[in-house]
Amino acid sequence: MAWTDERIDHLKQMWEKGLTASQIAEELGGVSRNAVIGKAHRLGLKSRPSPVKAKAKTAKGAKPAAKPKKAAVKATKKPKQKEEHVARRAMPPPTPAARTHAAQQSKMPKPDGPKIVSVGPGGFLRQGPGDQQAPIPPAPPRRLVPAKPSEEIADKTSLLDLNDRICRWPMNHPGEPDFHFCGEEVNPGFPYCVEHCGRAFQAQLPRGARRAPPPLPFGGPRVR
């Protein structure tokens, strides 16, 4: 299928949006993943993290032994290109810092933002071909528990407050804002206070005389 302007534009948008070549090919229809990648390269919009791109190592020992079948064909057809290929592999690899620097420079001269070429449907702004969109800011770090204790447990016993002398019976549920520990003085020799030792260590009653056990601190219904 031919690369019409609409399809090329669609390809550009999805490529810059971060969709994979397979997804783009499926979306466009009538083209393969390789066709999308090849077209993207010809359009000049490559980059994007590639699993193969991040190598450029092994610049010393080289790998003379490789693909004897294809190598023979290539050698007879295009020996010169193969030499160039080898020579390019041997070139000094650009450092990651250099890549980062270059990427920053591409954006540095235009602190005013990308040039707006036109306004597309829905109000989104089209950018010029040479304008790389600003790097996606990294997602803010997330915590399972708040960095600062919430007000509900400001005067409660937190994980950091635990020691050998206070009851570590959990109150409420881990991960919830009001989760804390009992904090009472322990029953000497036990990790819990007298009351919670009564919950944690129960004498076995004779069969038939057992009552339903109290809810467990974890997993069961709320216990206070």
Next chain:
DNA sequence: CCCTGATTCGC
């Protein structure tokens, strides 16, 4: 093996 993007090269 599956996925990914990069690259090569016959057409």
Next chain:
DNA sequence: GCGAATCAGG
């Protein structure tokens, strides 16, 4: 210019 074949990392 196109894209299948191939490479190579995850």
